[in-house]
Amino acid sequence: MLGHNKRGHYRYLPGIEPYSCGAISEPGYEVVHATFLSHPQWKKGFGSARSYLENEGIDRFAICGVELRCPAPYPMTGFVDFNEEYCNLLQSWDLHVGADNPLARTNVSPAYDPPTETTMHGFSFVAPTLSAESTFVISGAGELRDGNLETAPIVREGETSEDAMREKVRFVAGVMGQRLRDLGGEWSEVTTMDVYTIHDLYGTIKNEVLAGIASGRRHGFRWYPSRPPVVNIEFEMDMRGVRREVYL
Numbered sequence: 001m002l003g004h005n006k007r008g009h010y011r012y013l014p015g016i017e018p019y020s021c022g023a024i025s026e027p028g029y030e031v032v033h034a035t036f037l038s039h040p041q042w043k044k045g046f047g048s049a050r051s052y053l054e055n056e057g058i059d060r061f062a063i064c065g066v067e068l069r070c071p072a073p074y075p076m077t078g079f080v081d082f083n084e085e086y087c088n089l090l091q092s093w094d095l096h097v098g099a100d101n102p103l104a105r106t107n108v109s110p111a112y113d114p115p116t117e118t119t120m121h122g123f124s125f126v127a128p129t130l131s132a133e134s135t136f137v138i139s140g141a142g143e144l145r146d147g148n149l150e151t152a153p154i155v156r157e158g159e160t161s162e163d164a165m166r167e168k169v170r171f172v173a174g175v176m177g178q179r180l181r182d183l184g185g186e187w188s189e190v191t192t193m194d195v196y197t198i199h200d201l202y203g204t205i206k207n208e209v210l211a212g213i214a215s216g217r218r219h220g221f222r223w224y225p226s227r228p229p230v231v232n233i234e235f236e237m238d239m240r241g242v243r244r245e246v247y248l
Contacts, residue, residue: 030135034049067105
């Protein structure tokens, strides 16, 4: 069952406290993706996003996804602590829908030139459109099995062999496909697929991801040499299907 953010004009796939699993625009609206050319500290990034939207005549409730960059992977306790601070900001902005956090999110640590504090790489928002095309954003997911963050097991934890990484990639690709279906999207509508890892996995991604998504593979994928946000998670993906990309 999708939640409905009426003020933001999108539906969302409920996730856990720090983020939803994804968001899809309602008819008459589209998801737009914005990338910061600078690297604002994450709280300042929210302020910059709000200012941009206000200049466009759009209110803050339209924010439906956030991409963060952290200095290094957290131990799980540190990740939970950051999520609490993050959720407090969302609550202070009144962005929740009841008890749900409707915003999708990706948070990874760059392997090259990592920030000294968590920054905002980009965000997604909903804007009016005359197009009838489906547009959506899907949260990043690593090989963390379902459950509470503190207790959910990691697929083949501590292993980075070829076989272990193949299993991790296959698991994450399955999560992406399930989220896409649950949102009501199709592979043919995916315009951007991002992968985040420090491991050289071209052959594995080709066989475990691209081979199974039919026309969705025409756009290929973008590789960010990065580590997922939690220690011992090795591979992460996110996706979106949009018609507009802006750079701020």
